[in-house]
Amino acid sequence: MILQELVDDLGGSLVQGDPEWMVDGVNSCEKAGAFDLAFADSDATVTAALASNAGVVVLKPGAAKQYPHGKCIVESDQPKLWFAKAAQLVKKQTHVAGIAHSAVVAQDAKVDQGVLVGPCAVIGTHARIGDGTIIGAGAVIGENVTIGRHCHIYPRVVIYPGTTLGDHVVLHAGAVLGADGFGYVRDSISGAYAQFPQQGTLVIEDDVEIGANSTVDRGALEETRIRRGTKIDNLVHVGHNCDIGENVILVSLTGISGSSTVGKGAVLAGQVGIGDHVHVGPGVILGGQAGVFSGKTISNEGQRPGTVMFGTPARPLKQVLREQAMLAKLTREARQGKKAEVPESDELPA
Template identity: 30%
Template structure:
């Protein structure tokens, strides 16, 4: 187990150390689970009561919170405890599972595929015809990459992920286990005789920018024509559905269980809460936020926060909920 002196951690986060400077820290932990050798985090005054009952002897704390350490404790004051937590977690990170360098003997690589330098391709992987992998691409065991796909430098793809043909992926991306990229979009129409459904061919592709992270078991469908697009820096949680021909701008966030129907457009910096759903052919403009569990049925203006089902201005929806609660009391 890695052990770091509290003074080193304070220097790492450029913080002000107050209290016992001799503490040895074995790792970070949340306040209610921490033991005496752990360091924790206080980014909000509401967590002070947890600190008072915690076994942790050290904490990273926002500098606008009035709290002093007791004997044997230490606090590191910083401007933003959440951002300081990133550096602490990196310091104690045990690292990812290691594979043998190069291409595993059981991987199947098509003769036309182009593999960049220092790539690692694990057991059971398949890399298809005319695939192009940049430098330092890391494929964990049992990843499938089908024909004419291109993947940029320093991208990591975890086991079970399937990337369909003609997908374009940027650099420094992370796809977690069992992600599906480029499956057919959900397109059907009633047949002329009314006895069945006609499948609409989905002949487009998926284009993913740089520094995109996609959580486990999420799906990004190919376009019916042209492309489904995910912009640079987007972060997508587990179990998210992105429908065909949707376009996400830069640095959007989609929490777990949320979904975009077909041909949805998100501007830059849009936040979609957990289990929220966005109707097809709807635009959510830059900087807007959709609350968890909401159903967006029409366009959302830039910077606006919407909530509820159907979603409307969050303040209006909260007033409706209060009115309904008061009505129930009468």
Template identity: 35%
Template sequence: MEFTISQIAQLLNGTVEGDSTGIIRSASKIEEGSDGDISFLANTKYEQFLYTTRASAVIVDQSFKPSQPYTAALIRVANPYLAFTQLLEEYQKITEQRSAGREQPYFISENVVIGENEYIGPFTYIGKNSRIGKNLQLFSGAYVGENVIIGDNAVIHPGVKIYDKTVIGNNCSIFANAVIGGDGFGFAPEADGSYRRIPQLGNVVIEDNVSIGSNTTIDRATMGSTIIRKGVKLDNLIQVGHNVEIGENTVIAAQSGISGSTRVGAQCVIAGQVGLVGHITLANGTKVGAQSGVSKSVKKENLSLSGSPATELKAHLRAQSLVRRLPEIVQRLENVEVSAGIKSHEGK
């Protein structure tokens, strides 16, 4: 597919500086751009590549002021990152071929309702009494249990397992080998030191516009529901425990774990390898840095935390600065002790 720079600028509601007649054939990173490519500049630390890139066009912020000569045409927009995302979405719509129909072998149980325009891949299973909306994409090896409800435009990738009674909203994507609705980690200690399994009788509720990454697991509730609110984006390899609730438009990066009955607010950002203990609450807008451990509730909104145990980011950075200076501080203390010893000896 080929488009002129002016056509792309029109799509993005942007303005062009430079040759608007150039032809764009593909997208690339700005440092790897070549003739016929379009890229974007959203982070100033990559500005140096604007002056060396061979890309034909670069999407930049409306207020961006170059400091050196460059050869690419500039498309100025309000938000370069979002504009580039929009461009990729449009390109995907044009080039991606949507699968359709049903491929043998598959199994659909009794009393299942599926909306129009579905794709059912090979070796898939849908349990009885499940209801699924239109435009379903159910890829090979996926399992949908009994009494499951799935909304419109669901994309369920290979190997996904969706247990009984799970409820999934519209426009949700679940990537390969994710497990939704498995048992929560609930065991009661016995007098002899063994553990008895606590029945997990609840379910998982996933609202609209949620994305769940590969190999992520979301446990069903002991009673009630584990809830993922609308707009949540979960990366790969995340563990969400039973009875957890994650608020609207929260994003969580890979290898993070949330223990049971914890409440994560809306618009939170949780980086990779973060651990949250159970039965705590994170206020709306909380940001947690990578490899942090959150052991207490966060009541104030829009705080940034880091470290283990997690503390406010400014305090954590001050502490880290002091840790780096510890050898110097110890040396100074030893010098003071030596000096004090000499003076004391001389005084005698």
């Protein structure tokens, strides 16, 4: 891909170099070659990037007073983002469309041209697969599943019947989408459990990526929805009837119980636990191992932008640290046989 095409697609300014320069890939400053793109987003990395063998360097406007002769320079306000997007554009497509001999494809399934179906994959009746999609080896696509264009379904993914995927969706190995939610009704007399109907749907919107061995359940009577641009790490579970907003980040070992919502742009770090019927507001950041009790709402209202919530129940980090300091003081004074004084300004959890 030529450099000018990248600039036209991604913006920024080509301030030095040949607009027809060929860019074959992206790489680190240490490993980049003449046809690679590198980036620098801090003063510390500018010198290394400009001294590297990279043919093209993207950096912030005015990052250096003088640029080395013969090197292509692109200026962007967000060089790391520019670099990441360029990587997607120059990525070479290595797959060849076609259906492996050992794959099993239902006769009434609609598989568009340009689709690759790997060995031992199974595509069920009335399924629809969009152009440019890759179905990995051993993947199972259930009946009435719809998969959009240019998706990548890695090996051993299982997509249950009735699930819908948009365009440019990535599902890593072992992910399971659309399984029954964990919903049971207990007989108060016998103690036995009967499954509540799990007959809803699952919708995954465009540009969603779901990590290896993560699971997303279908709705019980309605739908579960993962909205555009959300990124889900490995080993995450999303329960039935959940609505996960746009551009949400869910990090490994996070669990979200049924009928919960997560607002646009929220970040849930590793091992966060969300009870059922919880509402996490837009932009909320929950730190590692934070927890939200069932039925609660957590938002940024009254907090500074970027406030990180920690602990269970989740609350601002500053408050958590104050409580820990007070607990340490109480413990210390108890050992010394003194009565601790608790300042009125400190709020201890109920």
